[in-house]
Amino acid sequence: MGITERKQREKQEMRQRILNGARKVFLQNGYEQTSMRNIASEISYSAGVIYFHFKDKGEIFHELHKEGFSLLLRQLRVLDSVIDPFERLKASGRAFIRFAQENKDYYNLMFLVEEPLKNSEESGFQIAKEAIKYLHDLVLGCQQAGRFKDMDPEYLTFMILSATHGICALFCKDRTMSFEHKTNKELMENGYASFVALLEKG
Amino acid sequence: MGITERKQREKQEMRQRILNGARKVFLQNGYEQTSMRNIASEISYSAGVIYFHFKDKGEIFHELHKEGFSLLLRQLRVLDSVIDPFERLKASGRAFIRFAQENKDYYNLMFLVEEPLKNSEESGFQIAKEAIKYLHDLVLGCQQAGRFKDMDPEYLTFMILSATHGICALFCKDRTMSFEHKTNKELMENGYASFVALLEKG
DNA sequence: CAAATGTATTGAACGGTGTTCAATAAAACA
DNA sequence: TGTTTTATTGAACACCGTTCAATACATTTG
Numbered sequence: 394m395g396i397t398e399r400k401q402r403e404k405q406e407m408r409q410r411i412l413n414g415a416r417k418v419f420l421q422n423g424y425e426q427t428s429m430r431n432i433a434s435e436i437s438y439s440a441g442v443i444y445f446h447f448k449d450k451g452e453i454f455h456e457l458h459k460e461g462f463s464l465l466l467r468q469l470r471v472l473d474s475v476i477d478p479f480e481r482l483k484a485s486g487r488a489f490i491r492f493a494q495e496n497k498d499y500y501n502l503m504f505l506v507e508e509p510l511k512n513s514e515e516s517g518f519q520i521a522k523e524a525i526k527y528l529h530d531l532v533l534g535c536q537q538a539g540r541f542k543d544m545d546p547e548y549l550t551f552m553i554l555s556a557t558h559g560i561c562a563l564f565c566k567d568r569t570m571s572f573e574h575k576t577n578k579e580l581m582e583n584g585y586a587s588f589v590a591l592l593e594k595g
Numbered sequence: 596m597g598i599t600e601r602k603q604r605e606k607q608e609m610r611q612r613i614l615n616g617a618r619k620v621f622l623q624n625g626y627e628q629t630s631m632r633n634i635a636s637e638i639s640y641s642a643g644v645i646y647f648h649f650k651d652k653g654e655i656f657h658e659l660h661k662e663g664f665s666l667l668l669r670q671l672r673v674l675d676s677v678i679d680p681f682e683r684l685k686a687s688g689r690a691f692i693r694f695a696q697e698n699k700d701y702y703n704l705m706f707l708v709e710e711p712l713k714n715s716e717e718s719g720f721q722i723a724k725e726a727i728k729y730l731h732d733l734v735l736g737c738q739q740a741g742r743f744k745d746m747d748p749e750y751l752t753f754m755i756l757s758a759t760h761g762i763c764a765l766f767c768k769d770r771t772m773s774f775e776h777k778t779n780k781e782l783m784e785n786g787y788a789s790f791v792a793l794l795e796k797g
Numbered sequence: 798c799a800a801a802t803g804t805a806t807t808g809a810a811c812g813g814t815g816t817t818c819a820a821t822a823a824a825a826c827a
Numbered sequence: 828t829g830t831t832t833t834a835t836t837g838a839a840c841a842c843c844g845t846t847c848a849a850t851a852c853a854t855t856t857g
Contacts, residue, residue, distance in 0.1 A: 396824095400824095439835065440815090440816090441818085442834075446834095450815065504770055505764070505768055507627065547775060551782060552762075552786045552790050555765060562761065566707055566708075571727040572727065580750070580753060583750040584754045588757075588758065591793040592793065594793070606805090642844085646844095646845070
């Protein structure tokens with residue numbers, strides 16, 4: 394009986410259609426300015442139907458949150474070809490910053506939107522942990538290669554993410570105007586470069 | 596004629612009353628969850644009257660934004676007694692992080708709420724620039740004392756703020772659960788310590 | 798003092814938000 | 828065919844920021 398299968402497929406398609414609409418409106422207007430009615434009208438449905446396919450706005454948030462991390466991880470994995478762990482670590486940071494520049498809204502969603510901690514143990518944040526693990530392993534690799542001796546790898550990982558995230562966060566929340574600089578891109582890249590200069594000495 | 600003076604004073608008092616209500620509700624519920632009606636009912640007035648004393652919600656934002664920075668600067672100035680610029684720089688970072696821990700909502704307001712860039716050149720953000728200048732001067736002091744040789748002080752300043760801000764931002768937006776740690780306080784302080792360890796080598 | 802002026806406050810209203818739900822249309826099953 | 832299941836609608840609810848006519852009050856003027 395292929396009917397139930399088709400039904401399931403159609404339901405899945407509808408879910409995807411809503412998600413596509415949500416992503417589009419969200420990338421245009423930013424997450425905060427995106428309403429359920431916007432999403433619904435984007436795909437020419439009534440607003441109510443979204444609640445038949447998603448629990449609430451939070452569930453859509455989690456889906457796009459996941460999407461963002463999977464996009465980021467895909468871009469980071471390109472660097473798997475770089476063998477030297479420290480070189481890869483430095484390149485990862487640059488890739489991370491470029492991701493924030495090119496996907497400001499995804500970045501806001503992933504790191505800067507406050508969304509209830511509910512489902513925090515679920516799969517929604519599992520992929521975030523995966524991204525952290527990627528960085529953590531990189532740090533361990535560096536230590537095995539003799540770098541960052543007698544530094545705690547946990548705190549070091551947290552610190553490296555913090556430093557890189559800080560650059561992106563100031564950019565994504567438009568807090569860079571207190572600095573004298575030509576472009577945000579230039580500020581961020583040179584700022585990161587001076588962090589790397591510190592890492593080199595570690 | 597002291598009547599106009601009293602009138603002015605009363606108007607000022609009303610402005611302050613609203614601001615006090617706004618601060619209270621905001622510190623309880625967070626900025627995003629604070630409505631004009633909440634603020635009004637907190638001080639037992641109708642919501643409309645706020646618009647007689649303030650242009651819009653954004654103006655209240657700017658006032659509290661300013662308050663936050665002035666509070667932060669006050670706490671930083673305690674460290675003026677520390678003579679050695681590098682010691683003062685390190686202590687400033689710790690004070691900054693402590694400020695974020697103890698004033699999460701102020702911190703969100705100051706660095707993590709997206710508020711239109713309008714009035715960005717005005718006095719509202721002037722105090723933010725003052726805070727940056729504080730840090731910038733500290734960095735220059737370190738360089739005069741022989742530290743951070745041949746590093747651009749602008750980018751270095753930006754980087755140091757970014758690193759410290761990153762720690763606070765992850766905390767304030769509840770993005771620390773991807774790390775294994777006992778408490779947020781412990782994670783943040785040790786994370787900052789490992790940043791300081793890098794700075795020591797610069 | 799009474800009337801007129803100006804200033805402060807209210808409460809209703811507008812168009813928006815996320816969300817729920819009875820009614821309904823459509824499809825699948827008996 | 829009629830019945831049951833599933834998907835969709837549109838109205839409604841309680842909230843939001845904001846505006847504005849009406850109103851109460853304080854002060855100044857006649």
